[in-house]
Amino acid sequence: MNGDVGLGGLQRDAGLRARIEDFLYLEADLLDEWRIEEWFALFAEGATYEVPPTGEADETDPATSLFYIADDYVRLRERVGRLTKKEAHSEFPRSRQRHMISNVRITGMNAGVADVTCNFVTYRAKRGVVDTYYGKHLYRIDCHAEPFRIKSKRSVLGMDMLYPGKLTIII
Numbered sequence: 001m002n003g004d005v006g007l008g009g010l011q012r013d014a015g016l017r018a019r020i021e022d023f024l025y026l027e028a029d030l031l032d033e034w035r036i037e038e039w040f041a042l043f044a045e046g047a048t049y050e051v052p053p054t055g056e057a058d059e060t061d062p063a064t065s066l067f068y069i070a071d072d073y074v075r076l077r078e079r080v081g082r083l084t085k086k087e088a089h090s091e092f093p094r095s096r097q098r099h100m101i102s103n104v105r106i107t108g109m110n111a112g113v114a115d116v117t118c119n120f121v122t123y124r125a126k127r128g129v130v131d132t133y134y135g136k137h138l139y140r141i142d143c144h145a146e147p148f149r150i151k152s153k154r155s156v157l158g159m160d161m162l163y164p165g166k167l168t169i170i171i
Contacts, residue, residue: 028099044149
């Protein structure tokens with residue numbers, strides 16, 4: 001592992017892990033309340049947000065595989081803009097959502113940027129149907145920024161297939 005601190009040191013820095021957990025809880029709350037402009041503000045300039053296809057390895061590259069979402073910073077800003085409009089028929093009226101995260105771990109640190117993993121379950125309710133998405137998030141978080149900023153987020157679905165076959169919310 002490259003980094004500023006050995007893995008043992010990362011696990012002992014409970015204060016940093018707690019601050020990262022609070023940051024991730026804030027992100028989940030903003031998504032639950034559909035405050036997606038504020039959610040987008042958590043991302044650093046140049047950040048990426050990706051959701052690879054189900055059944056793929058964590059290292060899958062959007063240049064060689066068709067991702068559900070493979071947004072650079074500009075595309076992510078455009079996605080947020082579209083989702084806030086009434087013309088976004090798949091999310092108007094918007095879904096009710098709950099984002100749960102657990103097992104937050106710092107897996108690396110380099111130049112103040114933390115590699116973070118956590119498990120997630122996201123519930124989406126709309127028109128009497130509840131969809132469940134689960135898996136793990138892989139983050140790169142700039143811990144030097146105040147507040148912290150997401151440099152990259154990859155949401156790896158643990159499901160063997162995406163049902164109902166589309167992803168219209170941010171997990």
